[in-house]
Amino acid sequence: MTKLTETQTIILSAGAQRPENIALPLPKGLAGAAAKMAVTKMIEHGWLQEVDANLRRNEPLWRETGDGHGTTLVVTDAGLLAIGIEPVAVKAVVTIGKHATEAPAPKVPVIREGTKQATLIAMLRRSDGATIEEIMAATGWLGHTVRGAMAGALKKKLGLEVSSEKDEVRGRVYRIPEVLP
Template sequence: MAHLTETQTKILAAASTRPGNLAMPLPKGLHGAAAKKAVGKMIERGLLEEVDADLRRNEPLWRETGDGHGTTLIATEAGLDAIGIEPVVAQAMAGLRKPKPEVVETACPVSVRKGTKQAELIALLQAPEGASIAEITATTGWQPHSVRGAISGQLKKKLGFVVTSEKIEGRGRVYRIDPLEA
């Protein structure tokens, strides 16, 4: 195998998994002069090839050539061979694969600022007796639809709280967050 840099290996490995062995888009963080230098060296060595982009298939552009045309980059047989992938196998696998949406996971917990209405809402819902929509509107000054939106959107979807509700005689629907969960 040829000696490759980490960046070159990433570009070729990604290309081997894409339909048509497309090398675009380049790895995250590789752009500008660094991208031109890396791609230029790979083209010189015969690892990548610059071809006309098929704009009808929305292929990503490497560079524009004018009049609505442009080029894209594909990994060559030599490029795939350099990372230990047989080109015939890579082409067969690329035809079978469908691009998967990128999943972005947030590892850092979201903090709630003290003294905000959202913090008041969370405190009301963490109380053992919970809170009804009427009680929350009286405390926060929000309209009932805003309270329901905050519970559904901010607390459940954005902050990931598990909010339970039950109908209680004389109070109506009461919402709660398990105080241990928060």
């Protein structure tokens, strides 16, 4: 087992205390060639890993990759073990912290009875399904509105699966398959 230097211990200990185990910023006084040499050695040992930086979360940059992106340094599980920290304990603390800051679960959308959307869903749940023309006649919508409601309101917002198949007589028929418990 390789013995850690004081600088390596400081970098790993600081990173273990930060969200996502980010090892940056490096200690004061460690810059330039000395920083590069220390980090390169730690990456070789598997204690640090270079990962894409999330600039939206203002993660500190280790280096720029030249394509408008950059990388940051993260302490690996091996790095945590090298300083005597069990990786599972760190992940548990981070998970608890994440759950405390997460927004509450979104409300499940309620389908109001008597609306055109409810009519659309009822038609699609029939065993024979419905065509665009049949839905247009029942709702008074134009064809593009029917297709938009199926793609937007039903699929994206309500999470319903809408399938379609070609029927020899009726043309394209759309359905919401039965959900088995």
